[in-house]
Amino acid sequence: MASVEVSGLTVRRGGKLVLAGIDLSVPAGSVTGLLGPSGSGKTTLLRVLVGAQRFRSGRVQVLGRPAGHRSLRAEIGYTTQAPSVYPDLTARENVRYHAQLHGRPVGRVLQDVGLGGEADRLVRAMSGGQVSRVSLACALVGQPRLLLLDEPTVGLDPVLRRDLWALFRALAAGGVTVLVSSHVMDEATRCDRLLLLREGRLIAEDSPDNLLASTGATGMDDAFLRLVEGVPA
């Protein structure tokens, strides 16, 4: 079963074609990577799924309902690329607010994102990587069925990146669908499935292994180049 089903999605912003007739699906309980260079339309696609971006044409079903449906707001966790949390609150206070908006307990989400020891520090005083994890914790605390994460691992050291991917994996094992955007091709290998975007078009939708095999590439960067340049396998 698919958590997200998109067909013929076209988005124009300010006269510019940002997404040009995209078809894709995201299987439930998977970790799916949305990859592509910056400006390829990743953020716009996530904003369509969360219901923040209007679209011209196409059909977008999220958890079996049209994108932006009122009832979906309780079931989706979303982080924006620039962490949208309050700098003048502590990590715990930010998370508590989102917990209250979902009627859920705060629980251990701050420990889950590796901020257990920083819970009472003001976000203003935190590093960029810590702030983005506070933002992630705010998305997790509502116990969503679908997580839409816009570049959550930017600026993190390799140890933290590995830990976060382990967390995404654990969430998916518990039935949560995780859609993660990234412009770092290395991260692709950690996903069950990949969606490759370029200039508003979907150029590939497959598992990492299949992508490597079908392009005959040695790594993800290479696979991307081969897809773009049409190099035969």
Add this chain to the structure above:
Amino acid sequence: MNAAFVAATTSRVLTQLRRDRRTIALVLVVPCLLLWLFHEVFADQPLVFQATAPAMLGVFPFVTMFLVTSVIMVRERTSGTLERLLTTPLGKADLVLGYALAFGLLAGVQALVAAGVALGLLGLDQPASVPVLLLLTVGNAVLGAALGLGLSALARTEFQAVQFMPAVVLPQFLLCGLLVPTDRMATWLDWLSRVLPLRYAVEGMDRLTGAAAVTGLVWRDLIVVLGCALVALLLGATTLRRTTA
């Protein structure tokens, strides 16, 4: 409308305000200093202070809350926190009401302090009812907050938001009857002032101080102020957009 969401928002905003000690100090101390300064400047004309101080008590919360709210809302809009909040179950009315309650509370404290100084230390004539005076003050504050909320939609930066203050506040300040009594203005100015809510805020304050009883006209002024605040809040809520084109 969800009471738990409203309460969560109010408590979040109050926590943010509490962190900003300097703003709190300015909000509470500046009105008192201005009242005192006014008192001293007109030391040999005590009637001027008696005539003007009530109006000043009406104008302060309006101006302060307009500024604080418009800057905070521009911050919410530009930092992405607003867009994010609107993807959660939080309703627009919950958010707006949560803000209004937090600022109303701050304004209540401001009114208590300023009225305390004016009545207790500077010898302003006792009002017919202190609770009604405070209620009117909080109404003014919520009105200022609501206008700030709505106009923040027109500002892209905090700097622009601050520039709206003179544009929105000064005309009302000139026309509200504080500088020249409204019945001595040209007829068209008098009519113009009748559609601006600050006039009723100032009029209500005037009718309360030095009076023996709370008259029906005071209640009318209070209802006009609260009604305008409610309308401005509703209009403010419509400027919050869940989706962008």
